[in-house]
Amino acid sequence: DHHAALAANPCLDELAARAISRPLVTHIYTADPSAHVFEGRLYIYPSHDIDGGAPFDDEGGHFGMQDYHVLRMDAPDADAIDCGLALHVRDVPWADRQMWAPDAATRDGRYYLYFPAKDPGGMFRIGVAIAERPEGPFRAEPEPIPGAYSIDPAVFEDEDGAHYLYFGGIWGGQLQKYRDNRHDLSHEEPVGADPALGPRVARLDAGMTTLAEPTREVVILDEAGHPLRADDHARRFFEGPWVHKHDGRYYLSYSTGNTHLLCYAIGDSPYGPFTYGGVILKPVVGWTTHHSICAFDGQWYLFYHDALHSGGVTHLRSAKCTVLHHESDGRIRTIDPYGG
Numbered sequence: 001d002h003h004a005a006l007a008a009n010p011c012l013d014e015l016a017a018r019a020i021s022r023p024l025v026t027h028i029y030t031a032d033p034s035a036h037v038f039e040g041r042l043y044i045y046p047s048h049d050i051d052g053g054a055p056f057d058d059e060g061g062h063f064g065m066q067d068y069h070v071l072r073m074d075a076p077d078a079d080a081i082d083c084g085l086a087l088h089v090r091d092v093p094w095a096d097r098q099m100w101a102p103d104a105a106t107r108d109g110r111y112y113l114y115f116p117a118k119d120p121g122g123m124f125r126i127g128v129a130i131a132e133r134p135e136g137p138f139r140a141e142p143e144p145i146p147g148a149y150s151i152d153p154a155v156f157e158d159e160d161g162a163h164y165l166y167f168g169g170i171w172g173g174q175l176q177k178y179r180d181n182r183h184d185l186s187h188e189e190p191v192g193a194d195p196a197l198g199p200r201v202a203r204l205d206a207g208m209t210t211l212a213e214p215t216r217e218v219v220i221l222d223e224a225g226h227p228l229r230a231d232d233h234a235r236r237f238f239e240g241p242w243v244h245k246h247d248g249r250y251y252l253s254y255s256t257g258n259t260h261l262l263c264y265a266i267g268d269s270p271y272g273p274f275t276y277g278g279v280i281l282k283p284v285v286g287w288t289t290h291h292s293i294c295a296f297d298g299q300w301y302l303f304y305h306d307a308l309h310s311g312g313v314t315h316l317r318s319a320k321c322t323v324l325h326h327e328s329d330g331r332i333r334t335i336d337p338y339g340g
């Protein structure tokens with residue numbers, strides 16, 4: 001399918017000319033950018049893409065990342081600085097490989113990096129690592145977070161100071177193997193009119209390293225109030241959950257994976273349910289699409305990635321940033337990444 005996505009974009013030079021934004025950095029490949037304002041500056045926590053030589057497979061084995069670098073920007077239009085190595089898989093006692101999309105949060109002056117990786121048995125777990133500075137270096141907890149699983153952790157801090165951990169991704173992200181927080185290899189992605197799987201959410205404990213409660217499923221509804229159907233691949237959740245709050249409402253955004261869209265849904269609680277709202281970002285060059293949404297100086301920004309800089313190599317991506325608009329009715333304006 002990644003080859004199909006490339007074939008649909010034969011003229012990369014033309015797309016590059018029309019691209020609405022440039023890579024934040026080009027000396028390394030970065031993806032899945034999770035952006036936050038800490039200490040008045042933008043800190044971006046991306047995956048650090050490398051070509052580890054693993055063959056392409058349906059589980060995403062070619063995404064063989066080994067470490068994290070944090071990027072810092074004084075403002076969205078400023079140059080991004082690579083703050084260097086923040087955490088390496090060799091320093092995570094439980095992790096074996098595939099350091100996928102991370103996120104970060106802060107509480108009481110400490111910084112927490114949340115990250116998925118495969119354990120030696122090939123199961124994705126979600127770990128946490130702690131630092132005194134936003135850029136690290138981070139020291140990993142010896143065990144993964146109990147009760148968390150799959151991939152793509154994202155932490156939302158509500159206005160009352162509570163932090164919520166979201167995670168999940170189907171297919172290579174293994175979420176379809178779980179029901180009610182229990183793993184069973186016989187489970188698959190639901191099909192047809194059955195409800196689609198949602199991401200998971202749980203409030204984090206005040207210590208930020210454990211869940212305060214079992215995770216629950218986040219339900220995404222259609223305009224008629226019904227859960228999105230499993231066969232609604234243009235709208236159903238695939239991976240990359242992110243939550244932001246705008247005008248008192250909660251926005252869940254996510255990737256639809258095999259239909260290559262970033263979508264959003266709106267709700268009145270961090271637990272949902274959320275009602276599908278529309279497309280944030282049309283397909284980018286490369287199979288994956290993954291983002292974050294962050295406000296800086298009263299303006300909202302979308303951080304996303306594409307694979308243009310590598311000539312379309314789907315696991316060598318570059319993080320980017322562009323302005324995101326909420327319309328007066330709360331809808332998010334759709335962005336064409338090559339509409340410039």
Ligand code: FUB
Nearest residue numbers: 047100101239240288290
């Ligand atoms: O970067 C590795 C994986 O690809 C992420 O965890 C997914 O969201 C997708 O972007």
